Each structure stands twice: as structure tokens, then as C-alpha cells.
Amino acid sequence: MVYDGEVETVLNPNVSLQRDINFINSEIIALNDNGTYTKYSNVLKAVSVVGMTKESYIDFWKKQYNKPKYIDRLNTILAVVEEKFKSGLTDKATMINLIKTSNDYSKDKTQALQLLGVKVKSIKEK
Numbered sequence: 001m002v003y004d005g006e007v008e009t010v011l012n013p014n015v016s017l018q019r020d021i022n023f024i025n026s027e028i029i030a031l032n033d034n035g036t037y038t039k040y041s042n043v044l045k046a047v048s049v050v051g052m053t054k055e056s057y058i059d060f061w062k063k064q065y066n067k068p069k070y071i072d073r074l075n076t077i078l079a080v081v082e083e084k085f086k087s088g089l090t091d092k093a094t095m096i097n098l099i100k101t102s103n104d105y106s107k108d109k110t111q112a113l114q115l116l117g118v119k120v121k122s123i124k125e126k
Helices: 005-011 013-026 053-064 068-087 092-100 104-114
Strands: 026-031 037-041 046-050
Touching: 013 053, 013 068, 026 053, 037 092, 046 053, 046 104, 053 068, 092 104
Parallel strands: none
Antiparallel strands: 026 037, 037 046
16 A cells, blocks of 8 residues: 555654654754854745744744654654754854855845854845
């Protein structure tokens, strides 16, 4: 029997857990100079979040696994998140290059770059 992704996920919750682990591990997140984080979306080719805190990222995942029956999966996700923030962040130079070539509006690029400590007046629109 062949299942599409949604049906398989319902029948096998470990599929959704592994999908979320893969998602977290592939996230492009960099530490800003002010202690917050910038998150970049490869899908959008743009910055998806600026000024994110680690706590807000953790809260997002807690909401995804907020039922008592998911406590083991939540603990796994939280361990993956901790490891991401400990040793899986994107280096600043890579994030700067992604932002400079992103599809973002110039004011959004400027804001994200400034949070990363880049001194910019503004970036001209393409």
C-alpha cells in the first residue's frame, strides 16, 4: 500500500517528527549583534524573521507538540533545537551574503544587515 505524505504522517507520527527534525536542522539562522536571531527562508529567498529570540523559536515548537501524548516527541524536538542553537547556526558572513542577494525590499535588507552589525545607509532596489 502506498500512502501520500499526509496519510503516512497520520498513520506514522514518527514521519512528522523526523520531518520536523530535518526542518530544524536545515533552518538558516544567524545570531545578531544584539543577541536576537535572523532566520532566512530558502523557499522565499528572503529573510523570514528578524529579531527572533531563542525562546520564541522554542515556543513555536512547543505549540506544535502541545498535547501530553507528544511529550516524548517534544523532548526530542527541544533537544534538536538546543543543538541547533549550540552548534548549528549559520555563520554571519554566509547570512550577510544571503541577505544581500535576497528578494527582500531594500529597507528589509538594511534592517536585517544592521542587526548583523553591518554598517549600511540603505540598499538600492533592483
